[in-house]
Amino acid sequence: MRLLIHSAKQVVAITDQDVTCLPGRSMNSVVVLENTNGGVAVAVDDEGKIAAVGSTQYVRELWKYDDFDEVIDATGKCVLPGFVDAHTHPVWAGDRLDEFAMKLAGASYLEIHNAGGGIFHTVDKTVRCSSEELYQSLKDRLLKMLQAGTTTAECKTGYGLETDAELRLLQVLQRAKQQLPIEISITYCGAHAIPKGKTPEEATEIIVRDQIPQIQILMNEKLLPVENIDVFCEKGAFDTEQSRRILQAGKEIGLRINLHGDELNPMQSAEMAAELNATAVSHLEKVSTKGIEVMAMSGTVAILLPTTAYIMRLKPPPVRQLIEAGVSVALGSDFNPNAHCLAMPTVMNLACVTYGMNMPEALVAATLNAAASLGRGRTHGAIQKGRVGDLVVIKAEKWEHIIYQLGCHHHLIEFVVKYGKIVYSSTN
DSSP: OOEEEEEESEEEEEOSSOOSOOOGGGGGOOEEEOOTTTOEEEEEOTTSBEEEEEEHHHHHHHOOGGGOSEEEEOBTOEEEEOEEEOOBOOOOOSOOHHHHHHHHTTOOHHHHHHTTOTHHHHHHHHHTSOHHHHHHHHHHHHHHHHHTTEEEEEEEOOSOOSHHHHHHHHHHHHHHHHHSSSEEEEEEEEETSOOTTOOHHHHHHHIIIIIHHHHHHHHHTTSOOEEEEEEBBSTTSBOHHHHHHHHHHHHHTTOEEEEEESSSSOOOHHHHHHHTTOSEEEEOTTOOHHHHHHHHHHTOEEEEOHHHHHHHTOOOOOHHHHHHTTOOEEEOOOBBTTBOOOOHHHHHHHHHHHHOOOHHHHHHHTTHHHHHHTTOTTTSSSOOTTSBOOEEEESSSSTTHHHHSTTOHHHHEEEEEETTEEEEETTO
């Protein structure tokens, strides 16, 4: 057996049901296991799967301590599922510190973008950077995410735009997926912006006729493990019909649809996403009532990004309306040079304070529902027998401290476990 965590004050299972997500009002509570007589234990087998969850006494009746490669004494501590970051842009060069100052002075995202800043600035820096430099900066960022409790992260391209540059970013992400202890769900986001010198229609044609077919060849040859396709459906980028063409082309080669939608302007992205049976839509600050209704019916996950809304001073998405309508809500850090946040505990705190979510809703959104947005709702995001052994041990007697103590996650997180292996320990 690979790992035993025993004597925990609380183990946050999230759910005791065989479900892939918790939609709507079912997000309002989480299953927390407690036992006053010896605490709660979690055992992980040699394949990295959870073999048992229950009282320490029960688990010790099944195995001896000597049966495990590693043992963690969690007396007075809490065990949570590893966090799942549903939306990140982690591979890029340079920074946008100057633009942060511009935003503080009142400049809008689209004003900066139209002046050649924003995505274009990062694309210019990224394409001039070597693959090794990109990998090393990506490695540093992902390991910092891991230390903050993220065991699975969605990772997008999008700072290449041109075909060769986008393929290079996918290869950098593939290397990270193979070599780093954090799990990566790779997203192709070549439609992140309109390349300079191209019209939106020309960019759409290049993506549909050139980039996606090349990605398909590499996927078929097992050279690129791409899972998702993303489009920035927005004024000044790709309109709804152009986005539909790109997403449909990606869907036809087996990619899950997971797009930016209804962020700065109402684009009817949610309606389009539901029609295409998209797995998820991110942002949704400008989503319509109709869009919410059809997302609930299609089962499309709403990925909310409170760091971006906070930094850009956007009106929050209609979170309560989404939840009341029965939509499954997930959270992402949206880590990128415009929203530099690596820690899901910070994201959960912002979701509670700025979006009006309660703490169980935020935790579900950062675990099971985020896993569902990446097609992992049956295997990740909860502490149940048969699911992967992705776990976070915090030095607190109540799990809510991971959200309540803003910016203190480095002091709280003692262990991060991936597939039953300790991949981070604060004591080392």
